[in-house]
Amino acid sequence: MSRPTPPPGPREPVGPTCPTGPTSTADCAGSAGALPGSIAVRPPRTRLRESLRFAVTHSLPAFARGVPAPRPAVQTLLGAVGQPRWSAATLRTLRDRYHGAPVLLGGASGDTLVLLDPVDVAEFFARPVRELALDAVDKTKMLTVLEPTGVVCSHGDLREERRALNDQVLAHHEETHPSCGTYRTVIAEECTRLTTGPTLGYARLERAVHRISRRIVLGEQAAGDEELHHRLLALRKEGNWGAVRRGPTPAARQRYEAATGRLHVYARHAPATTLLGRAMDTACGADVDPVGQAHHWLLALDAVAAIVARTLLLLAAHPAEQAALYDVPHAPDTARLRACVLEGLRLYPLVPDLLRILRADTTWRGVPYPAGTHVLVPIGFLQRDSGLVPGGSLFAPGRWLAEGAERDTLMAPFGHGEGRCPGDRLGLMAATEVCAQLLSGHRVTGGRPRLDPHRPLPGVLNASGSQLTLARP
Ligand code: HEM
Structure with a gap:
């Protein structure tokens, strides 16, 4: 059964902005940078518990699935135990808790800035690869x-x-x-x-x-x-x-x-x-x-x-x-x-996770990040999220026939911008x-x-x- 899908159009940022306004972003669950253009002094770093949850539900399963040579048995097992749902729940929780702002997670290969808002995703694709390079540490290894x-x-x-x-x-x-x-x-x-x-x-x-x-x-x-x-x-x-x-x-x-x-x-x-x-x-x-x-x-x-x-x-x-x-x-x-x-x-x-590395000190939404910080767009999660892509978990091929669909930065099986496949x-x-x-x-x-x-x-x-x-x- 297929369902009609509205053509993708320009998207508004989703998720509430910090209700307390730009001068008190630090009060907003640590979400400095939640407001586009705000000058923030502190990156919105997650708590250790959240970094661990992300590692267990998202990064480690991705590693276990096998990237250049997918491991079918592991894939089947992860599907059977519901790992994709755990991963989606983790990312949704992070987005809600930090009001859609980019969140900084600690990890074995350094800090990773996770982008969950459509405006940030569009920015990710728009930035030059000399600055936001594709040779992230783990990917390159x-x-x-x-x-x-x-x-x-x-x-x-x-x-x-x-x-x-x-x-x-x-x-x-x-x-x-x-x-x-x-x-x-x-x-x-x-x-x-x-x-x-x-x-x-x-x-x-x-x-x-x-x-x-x-x-x-x-x-x-x-x-x-x-x-x-x-x-x-x-x-x-x-x-x-x-x-x-x-x-x-x-x-x-x-x-x-x-x-x-x-x-x-x-x-x-x-x-x-x-x-x-x-x-x-x-x-x-x-x-x-x-x-x-x-x-x-x-x-x-x-x-x-x-x-x-x-x-x-x-x-x-x-x-x-x-x-x-x-x-x-x-x-x-x-x-x-x-x-x-x-x-x-x-x-x-x-490629469900698009990963980059900052090659120079950079600011993102007014927040400074040092060279070497990783930047991640979990596109596999975002392009299935029904809040962003209508009927995200349904098979509706007609959406790709709409004018501009292949330029929509929220649907990116090949990526976009300078790093596009x-x-x-x-x-x-x-x-x-x-x-x-x-x-x-x-x-x-x-x-x-x-x-x-x-x-x-x-x-x-x-x-x-x-x-x-x-x-x-
Ligand atoms: C068939 C479906 C394919 C899919 C879904 C796909 C998807 C992708 C994605 C998502 C990326 C990374 C983009 C990013 O990180 O932003 C990528 C990179 C790349 N793909 Fe593909 N790809 C496909 C086929 C191909 C084919 C047929 C070739 C060549 C014969 C190819 C060559 C490359 C190369 C060389 C890169 C690295 C680009 C760079 O670092 O600038 N891909 N691909």
Whole structure:
């Protein structure tokens, strides 16, 4: 069942401002800075108890879920015990207690300023990444294991150069990728085998997506190189532990060297249409490692398998939304399908916590914060909050068809501003195209896990282990 959703428009700040006014913000549960533009002298630091609650209900589960290599069993367990609800309750309590003001939490890697108000979220995306950089400590420790020369692991001039290469290769500023035609053909070829039976299990879907990733990034030559993916997956599992280690282990270094060596071999013959071929043809500074970027491109394209599985599970549970895809009998409407993919990503984002680090002493709402402070937008929580996004826990893809929806800073599966995902269009195209191939001539009539369209959707939808039932219309 789908429900009409009002188009997203400009948003007002939510949450009450401090009732006692700007001169007495310190009385307001310590919420100095609660009023935009007020000059405050004291950051609104939470009490130790609140920092601990945040760690137990939010940060530790996020770490346990596994970031570069999600751990399905942990995800399922956290879903079963209701962890997403604990986390949401913690964030709601913080927002209420501090009247929507940014709150400073202590943590093992230093202080983190948590933003829970739409005005602050918009500001977060608007600030330049030279000031609010993406290479936060824990994120960098994790990603250094699998992509030490990646754009995310850097800041300042070096980051600008690496980002420019990514933008160029991924055609971030272009409406469609120049190699889009080739990539669509690759996707169509890899999907033909997926609809031969009445069911599609996740393992088969994932294998096909890995082939698609290798063909798009490295070319035909790498299509069958499953060994490369085994190595990359092992490396990503090491990355899961990065945040709690001093640095990559010798085993992780060895895995990285071995996988990268293989990428270098492919780079020598990568066709000009592939991402690596484009990277090799792009002029860049000596400090920019084009082959090193391919680790992230493969990681991101691999995520398409889970995105597709979730989108199709959502469509199985919402037959009216699926029926709305078919203006003509056999080929689904791509714009609507794209909206379904975006809606699945809003409900189940790949990156539920957007984390940055201040690279200079800065003020936020008039409150000074030193360089090194982390800044967090828990976008997974905010973009599901019905107070901010109407029907936040419901599947309503139509909201993405409204004018300006993709610029709405409260719905940010790809982020916004200078740090926005440079592979946004490519990733969306790939996920939409895989869904379109599976839904051409078939409908998804059921699936596991089963979703109840009459209730708020669960906080966890484990894709691995999922199964889709396909039938001819
Ligand atoms: C398919 C769905 C995808 C989603 C949902 C997604 C989401 C994201 C998000 C949320 C970020 C971080 C933004 C931030 O911190 O503000 C990001 C960064 C990034 N993504 Fe994606 N992404 C996807 C696909 C891709 C693809 C296909 C590629 C490349 C082939 C890619 C390459 C990157 C890179 C290089 C960054 C780092 C950007 C930087 O540090 O400036 N992504 N992505």
